Amino acid sequence: MAERKCHALLVVAVILVALVGGSVDASEGEKPLPFIILHGIGDECKNQGLYEFTQLLINMSGAVGFCIEIGNGASDSFFMRLDKQADLVCDQVKSIQGLKDGYNIVGLSQGNVVARAVIEFCDGGPPVHNFVSLGGPHAGTASIPGCTLMSLCKLANALIRLGVYSPFVQNHLAPSGYVKIPTDLDAYYKGSLFLPKLNNEIAIYRNETYKKRLESLNHLVLIMFQQDAILIPPQTAWFGYYADNDFGTVLPPEETDLYKEDWIGLRALDEGGRVTYIAFPGDHLSINDLEVRDFIIPYLKSSPTGEVRVLSS
Numbered sequence: 001m002a003e004r005k006c007h008a009l010l011v012v013a014v015i016l017v018a019l020v021g022g023s024v025d026a027s028e029g030e031k032p033l034p035f036i037i038l039h040g041i042g043d044e045c046k047n048q049g050l051y052e053f054t055q056l057l058i059n060m061s062g063a064v065g066f067c068i069e070i071g072n073g074a075s076d077s078f079f080m081r082l083d084k085q086a087d088l089v090c091d092q093v094k095s096i097q098g099l100k101d102g103y104n105i106v107g108l109s110q111g112n113v114v115a116r117a118v119i120e121f122c123d124g125g126p127p128v129h130n131f132v133s134l135g136g137p138h139a140g141t142a143s144i145p146g147c148t149l150m151s152l153c154k155l156a157n158a159l160i161r162l163g164v165y166s167p168f169v170q171n172h173l174a175p176s177g178y179v180k181i182p183t184d185l186d187a188y189y190k191g192s193l194f195l196p197k198l199n200n201e202i203a204i205y206r207n208e209t210y211k212k213r214l215e216s217l218n219h220l221v222l223i224m225f226q227q228d229a230i231l232i233p234p235q236t237a238w239f240g241y242y243a244d245n246d247f248g249t250v251l252p253p254e255e256t257d258l259y260k261e262d263w264i265g266l267r268a269l270d271e272g273g274r275v276t277y278i279a280f281p282g283d284h285l286s287i288n289d290l291e292v293r294d295f296i297i298p299y300l301k302s303s304p305t306g307e308v309r310v311l312s313s
C-alpha cells in the first residue's frame with residue numbers, strides 16, 4: 001500500500017468530489033450519512049493527493065463526500081483568520097441540502113480546528129455526527145506548521161517576526177490562531193484570538209454552548225502521528241500538551257485542566273465511551289489505505305442512531 005501523505009488545510013467553495021464509487025459492502029440497505037473533508041494549510045481540494053484521498057473515502061464508505069474549499073484555497077488557508085474560515089464553512093454546510101439531517105467530518109491538520117469551530121460556533125448548522133481528526137493541533141502547537149509553497153512561507157515567516165500574538169499577525173496569519181508557547185502563556189491568553197475561545201480556556205469568557213455542542217457528537221476519533229514533526233508536541237492531536245511554563249513535560253489529555261475541569265466536553269465524551277484515541281507511528285498525516293479502511297471508514301458508515309457498524313469486506 002502506498003503511503004498517503006496529505007498536506008493539508010483549508011476551505012470556501014464547495015467541491016462535490018464524487019458521489020459513489022464501488023461501495024465495499026452492503027450497509028443493510030441504509031445510506032450512510034454524508035461527510036465533509038476540511039484540509040490543512042497550503043492544500044487545496046483539487047490537489048491530486050487530497051482529491052484521491054477524498055475519492056478513497058467515498059469509495060470505501062459508500063457515503064457522499066464533499067471536500068470543502070475555504071475562500072481561494074491555499075492562500076486563504078494561510079492568511080484568513082480561522083474564525084472567519086469557520087464562518088464560511090458554517091454557511092456552506094447550512095446551504096448544502098444533503099447535510100441537513102446530519103453529517104460526519106474528517107479533518108486534516110489545521111482543518112481540525114476549523115472543524116471544531118464549526119461544531120462549537122456554527123449557530124443553526126446541521127448536526128455533526130462523527131468527527132474523525134487526523135493530526136489536529138487541538139491543544140495548540142509550539143511552532144508554526146511547515147510550509148510547502150515558498151512564496152507563502154516567506155510571507156508567513158515575515159509576519160511571525162512581528163510577534164505571533166500581535167493583533168496584526170493574529171488577524172492575518174491563520175496558524176497564529178493555534179500557536180501556544182508554553183513559556184509565554186500571559187501573552188497567549190491576552191493576544192491569541194482563536195484557540196483560547198475554541199478551548200474555553202479563559203474562565204470569564206467560557207461558554208457552555210460550545211461545550212454542549214461538542215458533547216453532542218456521537219463519536220470523536222483523535223488520530224496522533226507519533227513521529228509528527230509538524231505538530232509540537234504530537235500529543236496535541238489527542239488534546240495532550242506541555243505543562244504550563246514547562247517545555248520538558250507533556251501531559252496526556254486526561255491530566256490537562258481542559259480535561260479535568262471539562263471546559264469543552266472532552267471528558268464527558270470520553271467517560272461516555274465516545275472518544276477513540278489512535279496512535280500511528282509515522283510522520284504528520286502519513287496513513288495507508290489499510291489504516292484508512294480499519295480506523296476511519298467505520299465512522300463514516302455509522303448509523304445516525306449511534307452505533308458504529310464495522311463490516312468485514
Ligand SMILES: *[C@@H]1O[C@H](CO)[C@@H](O)[C@H](O)[C@H]1NC(C)=O
Pocket residue numbers: 021022052053055056059
Ligand atoms: C474510486 O473508485 C473509482 C470507480 O470504481 C475508481 O475509478 C477510482 O480509481 C477509485 N479511487 C480511489 C482513490 O480509490
Ligand SMILES: *[C@@H]1O[C@H](CO)[C@@H](O)[C@H](O)[C@H]1NC(C)=O
Pocket residue numbers: 121123207208209210
Ligand atoms: C455563547 O455562545 C452562543 C452560541 O454562539 C451565543 O448565542 C451566546 O450568546 C454565547 N453566550 C455568551 C454568554 O456569550
